[in-house]
Each structure stands twice: as C-alpha cells, then as structure tokens.
Amino acid sequence: MRLPCPCCGVRGNEEFTYLGPAGLVRPAPDATEDAWHAFMHERENLAGNHRELWWHGQGCRAWIVVTRDVRTHRIEHAELARDPEAAR
C-alpha cells in the first residue's frame, strides 16, 4: 500500500506510522464516564471508507488525514491534518 502525502507525493506505507481513526475529539476532563469510554474505546470500524491519521515520520514529519477504503486500500483523499477542513 502507498499513501499520497500532500508534501512528498506517493510514498510506501512503511515510511508512515498509523495512529487510528481521525475525528475523535478528546472530551473535557470533567466529561462523563460514557463520553470518555466512547472516546477511548468505542469505534465504528465498518467495512468501507475510513478517515484515519498517519504520521509521515520518515518523510516530511507531517500528520496527514487519509480517507481509505479498508476493503481495497483504495485511497480516496489525503490532506494535512493541520488544514481546518481536516479537523472535521
């Protein structure tokens, strides 16, 4: 599998470190147990497009948000995580 880094172009996935799903928002420290449980543990994990965070540690060292079909590894989209629309 190769990932299209917005800075470096298409690179092998061994250059990247995977974090997990994008868009998980850390709850406030005094949030309910349910909110923390949902953030820490509960995942949608469906077979289809998945928005996820990768770190290009052996390249530009940027965090990128990749939208990938987890059934086929087809990449729909990749953007820098610092871009405001990626924070959705």
Next chain:
Amino acid sequence: MRYSALALLRGALTGQRHWTPAWRDPEPKPAYDTLIVGGGGHGLATAYYLAKEHGITNVAVLEKSHIGSGNVGRNTTIIRSNYLLPANTHFYEKSLQLWEGLEQDINFNAMVSQRGVLNLYHSDAQRDAYARRGNAMRLAGVDAELLDAAAVRAMVPGLDMDNARFPVKGGLLQRRGGTVRHDAVAWGYARAADQRGVDILQNCEVTGIDIAQGRVVGVQTARGPIRARRIGLAAAGNSSRVAALAGLRLPIESHVLQAFVSEGVKPVLDTVVTFGAGHFYVSQSDKGGLVFGGDIDGFNSYAQRGSLPVVHDVMESAVALFPAFSRLRVLRQWGGVMDMSMDGSPIIGTTPIAGLFLNCGWCYGGFKATPASGWCFAHTIATGAPHPLNAAFTLDRFRTGAVIDEKGAGATPNLH
C-alpha cells in the same frame, strides 16, 4: 457414521464406498431456540457445546461463506496457555485441557500435537519477565519450564544462539503447547455439532438483527428471516459490522494478520519457537512446510491480504533466528481479518440487549482459544450468565476500567 480404524479397514474391502458427507446441508427453518452468527471455529464449537453440555440442539449456525473460509483456516495453528494474568491463564488452560481430549470427544483426527511452545529470551530483563510469567503459570497449575541457553541449544539446533545483536539466552517452555490441524478443527466441530442436531447454514449472511422491546427476536439473512430468542455473535473480524446491525458500537478495530508457509523440507524443527526480540513464531507442519507469522500490518483493514513491509519484517526475523532458513522459498502467504480489542483480551458475555450475546476481540490469538471459547460461550448463552472462566471478559470492562491488558499497551488495538 463413526470414524474408526475398523471402519477404514472395512471400507478398504468395499472400495471406500461407505463415505457420506460429514454434515448435512439443511434448508433454514423459520425459527430456532438459538442462533450462532459466524460459522468459524468459535461459532461451531459454541453450537457443539450447547448441544453436548446443555442439551440445546434446536440451534443453527449462520455462516456468510462456507465452513473453514475464515480465520479458522488461516492461522498458524499454535495452541498454548502461557499467559500471565489470572483471567487469561485459567481460560486458556481450560482450552488446552479441552484440546487434549478433543479428538476422542468429537471423533475426528485434528492432529493435536503437543510438541511444546518455546518463547526465547535475549536479555536479563526478558529472562526475569519470563520467569515471572512461568511462575504465575505454575501457581495456576499450568506447566512451565525456564530453560537456559545450553538447554535451548540442545533442544533446537539451527538457532543463531550467538547472534551479535540478540543472542539467545534461554527460553520459557510449555511442553503441553503445540499445534493442531486447523481445518480439521472446523470440520470436526461442524460434523460433531451436526450429529447432535445443529443446522449449519452456509452462504447465509446475516443482514439484519430484529429487536423488539429491548430483546432480540430474530435475524434477517441472505436465505430469509429466521426467528430466535437467543442469538450469539461470533463473527471475529466482522464483529463490528454484525454488532452494528443491533446498534452496538464495539471496542474493536479490524486489522489484517499475515501468515506464511515455506516449501516442504525434511524435519528441521520439532517444536514451536517464538522470537523474543521481534515478533515471530514458527513451527513445521507434518507436510514439511515451515508455518510462520509475525505482527499484524498495523492499520485498519477488512482486506484478507497484507502489505509488503510486514512480509519483509517477518522474513528478517526468520533469518535472524534461523540463518539456514534464508535458503528456503516461501510457497504461500495469506491474510485474515482480526478483531483487535482495546486491551488485547477477548470479550465473551452478555450485551445491553436481552438475548444477544457477544464473542469477539480475539486479537489474532483466537485459534488456541477455540474449544474454551465455545465452551464458555455456550454456558453464557444457555444460562444467561457467564461461567467463572469468562466472567472477567465482559464488554463492560472497558467502561469500568477492569481491563485485562496482558502487554500493558493501553487502548491501542494495533499494538497488541
């Protein structure tokens, strides 16, 4: 038909015309007492123990593809019970005990081979950790031996004992561990369950779970609706998809694990060896091929195939441990979808929905657990409450913090 040496001899005299299909291929009935979603090893074992231990035989196993097409036919066949944490130690020891009597129990040759599982250590700190785990096992009544370098050298010729970077200093040996012919486990449990009246419905994907007033009443399938008051989910890598049909969101991510088989060679390795400095495990099948694997690929995947960096990594580990293996060719490589849980331990228990039971989170360690998983899940479904052996493996433990994190890696499914 009961399999025996006598039946085989009698068949030899009559042209082997006595063979019949190992299990029926029935049409789905409109309703069952209990449905098991997922016809893998765990689902079939659950159906078998429901019938055998609890007398519940009006059971159907719903399999979206064919029996043996999922992870039960895709693993590296290792069985062991060398865990540190009490919940895991007792559960996996139950599994190993069931393996020891399995073939007589289900009248099927599963080629259970207790050839030993040897975890190598490469440093003083690792030896201490292994000694601690071995002592925990012995306190729980499980066999464990700590070997020094000389004993490992004598037991496993071919190891690169004096590797400059990761010299082998010894190992933790569980002699009762070993390997089992994985396909035979699926076929054997399927046949044994079928003989006790369980319907095995293949090509019967579940597309909906019907819930009324907070309890399950049936499922929608590719072969029509089926009613049942008790439903057990044992869908492994597809657990999140199936649970979503009931509105549940699980602490599970699906990842791909690869396995490899080399060309067949003469006997070179008569035990299971794991590398302590990387993640690598290897045994030799009776056919002669080396069966080995390593880490999961590390990113969410529902594709039953892996990526090349992990292939590279596994081969490096193989050659670092056994330099002679560099001359071998890899014959086959494949991937399976793993249900990675948030603490590296499984979930067997109840759900917030009455009548719906959950069995998942096997984290690429599910094969060895097959008998105990089925045994405990059957108990949970039949009685409505977990057995003491699986009481700790609740879905709720993530909310309450009572996680069972063997590696201490935290809520990081790709690192367990």
